[in-house]
Amino acid sequence: MKIAVLHGQMHRGSTYHLTHSVLDRLGGEGAEIREFFMPRDTPGYCVGCYKCFMEGEMKCPHSDAVQPIVAALEEADVIILDSPCYVFGMTGQLKTTLDHVGYLWMSHRPSATMFRKVGLVISTAAGAGASKVTKDLRTQLFFWGVPVIHRWSVKVAAFNWQSVKPETIQRIERKASKLAKQIRKEVNSARPGFKTRMIFRIMRLSQKGNKWNPLDREHWVREGWMDSERPW
Numbered sequence: 381m382k383i384a385v386l387h388g389q390m391h392r393g394s395t396y397h398l399t400h401s402v403l404d405r406l407g408g409e410g411a412e413i414r415e416f417f418m419p420r421d422t423p424g425y426c427v428g429c430y431k432c433f434m435e436g437e438m439k440c441p442h443s444d445a446v447q448p449i450v451a452a453l454e455e456a457d458v459i460i461l462d463s464p465c466y467v468f469g470m471t472g473q474l475k476t477t478l479d480h481v482g483y484l485w486m487s488h489r490p491s492a493t494m495f496r497k498v499g500l501v502i503s504t505a506a507g508a509g510a511s512k513v514t515k516d517l518r519t520q521l522f523f524w525g526v527p528v529i530h531r532w533s534v535k536v537a538a539f540n541w542q543s544v545k546p547e548t549i550q551r552i553e554r555k556a557s558k559l560a561k562q563i564r565k566e567v568n569s570a571r572p573g574f575k576t577r578m579i580f581r582i583m584r585l586s587q588k589g590n591k592w593n594p595l596d597r598e599h600w601v602r603e604g605w606m607d608s609e610r611p612w
């Protein structure tokens with residue numbers, strides 16, 4: 381099983397430990413885990429040049445940093461995005477990375493590889509806001525076409541992992557076991573449900589009349605999606 385992880389932080393705090401509680405259970409023989417840490421692996425801020433959308437992702441001034449991440453995401457069976465909650469949102473460095481892959485949204489040039497993967501989005505907060513973060517992270521995966529997405533948010537009531545209460549850690553361990561078991565079952569069998577298929581259909585219709593971005597349209601034509609081919 382191949383797993384790609386985008387960590388919204390560099391430090392090994394509560395969020396990192398939640399992610400690793402699942403990775404420890406999914407790992408083992410045959411598991412290949414690629415981890416990217418933000419901001420170490422974050423590209424520079426998106427400059428809004430639209431080159432990725434209009435001329436191709438290789439024309440992005442930060443493609444050297446972005447494309448290794450995209451390659452790992454495309455190869456993975458499981459994609460994990462995690463971030464601590466910072467003022468009711470994901471970390472700025474993770475958002476910066478995600479801005480660079482807007483061209484992969486279904487409204488543009490989704491990767492056919494995405495439609496059979498399992499996603500997991502994770503966040504922790506001291507008090508409130510982690511569930512808002514996982515909602516936003518799920519939106520990203522959904523619009524890339526990832527068909528099965530698990531959300532896991534935890535109010536840890538702590539500023540660091542060392543001060544998380546033992547009973548909260550036990551609860552985290554139990555949830556991690558459940559998630560890992562579920563994900564193992566879903567890998568290789570995940571397929572889009574009604575909502576993804578419906579959005580794909582709407583995007584396909586919009587590509588029919590697309591005169592504003594030939595690159596996007598060519599992608600849909602080349603993949604055969606304007607005919608009867610589907611990426612699942």
Ligand SMILES: Cc1cc2nc3c(=O)[nH]c(=O)nc-3n(C[C@H](O)[C@H](O)[C@H](O)COP(=O)(O)O)c2cc1C
Pocket residue numbers: 389392393394395396464465466467468469504505506507508509536538539540541
């Ligand atoms: C800049 C910053 C903003 C934060 N904003 C929130 C917040 O909006 N809500 C909250 O409950 N906790 C907030 N926290 C606390 C962290 O979300 C919380 O301690 C989290 O578990 C830290 O995860 P980590 O150990 O992986 O860094 C914030 C912390 C920082 C550093």
